[in-house]
Amino acid sequence: MSFINLREKIVQVKIVYYGPGRGGKTTNLEYINRKFSKQIQSEMVSLKTHGDRTLFFDFLPFNMGQIKGYDLKIQLYTVPGQVKYNATRKLVLKGVDGIVFVADAQEHMREKNIRSLNQLHENLRDYKESIFRIPLVLQYNKVDLRNQGIPILPTAILEKDLNSKLKVPAFEGSALTGYNVPETLKKIISSTVISIQKKLL
Amino acid sequence: MNYGVVSQEQLEKIDELLTEKLIKIGVDCVIIIDMAGNIITAKDNGTSKYDVYSFAALAAGNFATVDAMAKLVGEQEFSLLFHKGTDCNIHFSKIDDELLLISMFGKDISLGFLRLNVVETIERIKRLWVREQ
Numbered sequence: 001m002s003f004i005n006l007r008e009k010i011v012q013v014k015i016v017y018y019g020p021g022r023g024g025k026t027t028n029l030e031y032i033n034r035k036f037s038k039q040i041q042s043e044m045v046s047l048k049t050h051g052d053r054t055l056f057f058d059f060l061p062f063n064m065g066q067i068k069g070y071d072l073k074i075q076l077y078t079v080p081g082q083v084k085y086n087a088t089r090k091l092v093l094k095g096v097d098g099i100v101f102v103a104d105a106q107e108h109m110r111e112k113n114i115r116s117l118n119q120l121h122e123n124l125r126d127y128k129e130s131i132f133r134i135p136l137v138l139q140y141n142k143v144d145l146r147n148q149g150i151p152i153l154p155t156a157i158l159e160k161d162l163n164s165k166l167k168v169p170a171f172e173g174s175a176l177t178g179y180n181v182p183e184t185l186k187k188i189i190s191s192t193v194i195s196i197q198k199k200l201l
Numbered sequence: 202m203n204y205g206v207v208s209q210e211q212l213e214k215i216d217e218l219l220t221e222k223l224i225k226i227g228v229d230c231v232i233i234i235d236m237a238g239n240i241i242t243a244k245d246n247g248t249s250k251y252d253v254y255s256f257a258a259l260a261a262g263n264f265a266t267v268d269a270m271a272k273l274v275g276e277q278e279f280s281l282l283f284h285k286g287t288d289c290n291i292h293f294s295k296i297d298d299e300l301l302l303i304s305m306f307g308k309d310i311s312l313g314f315l316r317l318n319v320v321e322t323i324e325r326i327k328r329l330w331v332r333e334q
Contacts, residue, residue, distance in 0.1 A: 045259060061255065
């Protein structure tokens with residue numbers, strides 16, 4: 001749930017990057033952190049294991065400037081992707097306003113993407129939220145690997161697997177090179193802000 | 202309860218209370234956050250500058266973790282937490298299921314004195330909240 005401070009005219013919005021393990025959620029945030037350093041006033045916080053896997057979450061506060069006189073403070077979070085960490089994923093989802101689902105487009109990840117999305121659906125339901133109502137954007141990450149001869153799922157199949165019922169905006173992306181990372185971010189911010197405005201008006 | 206929007210009047214009263222009961226006794230910084238990691242309000246003594254947004258995200262995570270631990274040992278909750286450092290200490294106390302009061306303080310205040318003031322502050326915040334509803 002976003003928080004609005006009427007005195008200081010600040011809106012805080014929580015956006016969570018969700019998806020299977022090693023799918024590129026943290027890499028998305030790292031790219032944003034490098035690319036938009038002017039809008040980011042503090043350090044990215046990463047709670048990770050010795051093996052560089054996300055243990056709890058990454059956190060990146062992001063200033064979007066003003067909308068209708070209100071300062072928009074976007075809080076970007078990632079969740080740990082590994083299957084065994086669902087309790088932690090659920091904690092991070094508390095009070096979420098918008099979600100980016102980062103799918104891994106490699107062929108062998110097909111099953112894991114679907115499982116992760118199904119679990120997101122269940123986790124949101126436990127918070128009495130719905131995957132069909134919450135602002136959501138899909139990113140089919142790692143499409144750059146196609147050039148290296150690694151088998152990548154065609155977008156049509158990813159769309160059929162993940163987006164046939166949801167019908168939300170989806171981008172092919174490459175978190176490592178930054179391809180469509182800003183576009184994904186812009187899309188989720190605009191969908192989330194529109195949804196908050198609707199709730200308030 | 203909906204904490205999504207807090208009125209200006211409510212916030213001013215809470216800020217007054219935080220200044221009166223905690224900043225004036227020597228606490229460096231007081232933050233009220235919700236369990237999703239949003240900052241409701243933050244007050245400091247003018248000399249300490251902390252990155253309160255990152256702090257709120259980590260504190261909410263920290264508290265959620267401790268809550269999960271409480272359940273594992275059969276407790277309903279651990280309603281307060283205390284971290285002791287050499288120069289800076291942090292005290293976390295639950296206001297209710299959704300809100301958390303965090304105080305950062307140095308060597309000059311005793312933990313006991315701080316806790317007394319935190320308890321009173323929380324009671325007064327709760328009364329304020331009920332009245333405004």
